[in-house]
Amino acid sequence: MLAAVGRICCMSLPEASLHLQRPPLPENAVSNLHLISFDICPYVQRAVITLLEKGVPFERTYIDLANKPDWFLKISPLGKVPVLQVGNEVLFESAVIAEYLDETTEPRLHPADPLTRAKHRAWIEFASAGLMSLWNYYVATDDKAFAAARADIEAKLDRLEGVLEDGPLFAGETFSLVDAAYGSFFRYFPVLEALGETGWFDGRPKVARWKDALLARPSVQNAVQPGYADKLQAFIKGKGGVLASRIA
Ligand SMILES: N[C@@H](CCC(=O)N[C@@H](CS)C(=O)NCC(=O)O)C(=O)O
Numbered sequence: 001m002l003a004a005v006g007r008i009c010c011m012s013l014p015e016a017s018l019h020l021q022r023p024p025l026p027e028n029a030v031s032n033l034h035l036i037s038f039d040i041c042p043y044v045q046r047a048v049i050t051l052l053e054k055g056v057p058f059e060r061t062y063i064d065l066a067n068k069p070d071w072f073l074k075i076s077p078l079g080k081v082p083v084l085q086v087g088n089e090v091l092f093e094s095a096v097i098a099e100y101l102d103e104t105t106e107p108r109l110h111p112a113d114p115l116t117r118a119k120h121r122a123w124i125e126f127a128s129a130g131l132m133s134l135w136n137y138y139v140a141t142d143d144k145a146f147a148a149a150r151a152d153i154e155a156k157l158d159r160l161e162g163v164l165e166d167g168p169l170f171a172g173e174t175f176s177l178v179d180a181a182y183g184s185f186f187r188y189f190p191v192l193e194a195l196g197e198t199g200w201f202d203g204r205p206k207v208a209r210w211k212d213a214l215l216a217r218p219s220v221q222n223a224v225q226p227g228y229a230d231k232l233q234a235f236i237k238g239k240g241g242v243l244a245s246r247i248a
Contacts, residue, residue, distance in 0.1 A: 033058035034085040036072060038065045040232050042131055042184035043094040044082040045223040049180040050098050052219035054105045095124060098177050109177045120178050123163070123170065127181035130156050134188050138236045138243045146242040150197075157200065157207050164206035168213035175217075183220035186211040191229050191236075195246040 033051070035058050037044040051058050063072050068079060075090045076083050084091040084100070091097050102110050111117045133156060137149035164170070170178040189200055189211065201208035214220050237247045 032087045035060045036076070036081055036083040036085070037062050038081045039225060040228060040235055041065075041081050042187070043080075043128075045184035045187070045220075046094045046177075046180045047082045047084060047097045047101070048223040049183050049219045050101050050109065050177065052222055053109065053175055053180065054101065054107065056101065056105050095121070098124075098180060102177060109175060109180070111171065111176065120171075120176060123178050124181045126156070126159070127178075127185050130185050134185075139239045139241050140243070141241045143242060154200070157204050160210075161204045161207050164210060167206060167209050169210065179214060180219075182210070183214045183217065183223065186214050187220070187224070187228075188232070190215070191232050192243075194229070195233070195236075195243060197243070197246075 033056065035044070035047055035051070037048075037060055039062055048060075063069055063081065065081070068076075072083070073079060075085070076092060078092060080092065082092070082094055082097055084097045086100075091100055099110070102108055111120060130153070133149060133152045137146065137153060140146035140149050166172065170176055170182065192200070201211065233247050237244045
């Protein structure tokens with residue numbers, strides 16, 4: 001099922017890339033879910049992973065964030081992706097989009113118990129803080145800031161190591177929205193390792209197992225296009241920081 005959905009997603013990619021300036025979908029479109037994306041955005045990936053896990057068909061349009069189309073600026077209050085169009089309605093903010101998808105499609109990925117659900121939301125927020133730490137790491141322009149950013153990421157990995165239980169996923173065997181958030185977070189690490197930045201998971205066996213389980217999952221793999229790692233490297237290189245100097 002997931003593989004099939006992944007193919008639908010990938011088959012629509014060339015079509016999506018032809019429509020960078022495309023206006024919002026008409027009301028009678030085949031699918032009423034239209035995700036507006038940027039090719040390396042981790043927040044977009046959360047929505048895609050959620051859709052793929054649920055087997056929900058959707059259309060996807062990629063925009064260039066360095067040159068945002070007018071139609072996008074009109075519908076995106078913060079000028080950010082992801083944006084999910086539901087028919088003629090617009091949703092923004094990845095957590096809101098994920099929860100809307102979860103409340104309207106099966107299987108439910110958020111836990112039923114309110115306290116557990118609240119804790120899951122908190123750990124999704126922690127993933128956003130982790131993405132910010134990663135951003136600080138690859139824009140750091142001197143060795144001191146670079147080391148401080150790495151220490152910050154490692155402290156967050158330690159915190160995760162402390163809350164994980166038997167795995168392999170955040171809540172055991174059952175995939176949750178927390179996993180969707182961390183699928184895109186962990187995707188950075190193979191790219192960092194390829195640049196010689198290793199050792200992230202040493203002494204953190206639970207996080208390592210969780211990361212491996214997520215990166216092996218079809219929904220996580222198919223949430224980005226082929227060539228993702230090269231695009232991320234090019235993006236990092238463009239930042240001109242310490243990490244950029246490792247890229248040929
Ligand atoms: N809090 C937002 C963050 C989304 C976000 O920061 N998206 C980035 C791309 S990954 C963006 O669109 N930035 C706008 C820009 O670069 O101008 C969410 O969870 O959806």
